[in-house]
Amino acid sequence: METNKIHTFYVLQCRDGSYYAGYTNDLTKRIKTHNEGKGAKYTRARIPVQCVYKETFDTKQEAMQAEYAFKQLTRKQKIAYMRGE
Structure with a gap:
């Protein structure tokens, strides 16, 4: 198991109301990067974007699997997932 890292799957809400899902091991820095226009295309x-959901995992693989699974959902399913439904 990897040590001393927090592997985070996160969801941002963009200015237009759309969602962006990603993975990072430094959420604060990653959100800042996105809002500086240096993040994902x-x-x-x-921008601006704000974090509306996050989940932490013990390994990078687990966090990236959660990101992939989330991206397969419909918008309605994504909202339900973030609400814990």
Whole structure:
């Protein structure tokens, strides 16, 4: 198991109301990067963004699997997931 790292799956809400899901091991820095227009191409045209959901995992693999699974959901399912439904 990897040590001393917090592996985070996160969801941002963009200025246009859309969602962006990602993975990081430094959430504060990653959100700052997105809001500086240096993050993912998707978020660059949709800043500012804010974190509306996060989940932490013991390993990078687990966090990235959660991100992948989330991206397969419909918008309605994503909202339910973030509400814990």
